[in-house]
Amino acid sequence: MEFDGEFELEDVPPEKAWVVLSDPIAVRNSLKGCQYITPMDDDFSYDDYEADEDAETLPDADPEAVAARAFVEGQEYAALMQVGVGSVKPRFETSVTIQERDEEEFIMTATGTGTASGSSFSMDSGMHIHPLEDGEGSRIEWWTEADISGRIAQLGSRVINPVANKIVNNFFSDIEKQMSDVDETDSGITDRIRGML
Template sequence: MEFKGSQRINASRAAVWQWLNDPQTLQRCLPGCEHYERAADGSYDAVIVAAVGPIKARFKGSARFLDLREDTGYRIEGNGSGGIAGFGKLSADVHLEDIEGGTALHYTATAQLSGKLAQIGSRLVGSIASKFLADFFLQFEKQVSECEDAASP
């Protein structure tokens, strides 16, 4: 499954970069995230509770941020297991671009699912993933905007 999109964020590229690399911000913004913490090897361990169609599960996984290009972007590689619900792998490229009045965040991602998740069907999983992304960006924009407003004179 492939996902591609862009999101406008009303903040400078440097501020967006800072918040994209802040574990507490990401934990607050990821829907259903119960735990998000840096591991000893530099990756991030996460626990996310999600419902995918009739399947509700607690997914435990990890994410690694690679090819970091300060204020520009990075690559994310992650995986998670939801027990009987199945297993998922994700790779995503994130790129930031200056636009008038803020920053455009562009992403392309590929996901692979196995187990019951794979049996649900790509159309349903795709619509749920799109909602997850929309919820993430709504919260992220809110967090960044609030911090930018507080920093303004």
């Protein structure tokens, strides 16, 4: 299954959009049903990990803390999501590896695999943030290619696609609000963080 699209942020320049989309906590908070996104190692346990529910995001967070937890190229992350698909609400235990992070061109790509209630999936995804030609804003181009098998795949694209589209639309709507909040209060915070990344 393939999903792709574009999203425009009229007043948020690419540099600020990049910093917010580089923060696993900001991404987690904008993904409905996502309980955490965290670096993982060989001993990681989805059941035992306890997420920091109160971690602050920009503009309230400490810039050094945001820079320290930013996505890292080559790092593997654990993500736990629970999403209603048709009549089931599977718990997706997912591992995602950041394949590329180009801070000059604002490109990030990732691969991932996961399992949930008799189903499994693999995915390749990415985003590219472009400056808007007529203004200070950004155009975010995103794409995901996913292979799904098992019980969830049996539901078919008529059930899966609307759920995926709703998650994506909610995500970008929430991310836009976070970016607008940062833009309104930013006094060089995102530039400082970019310098630390």
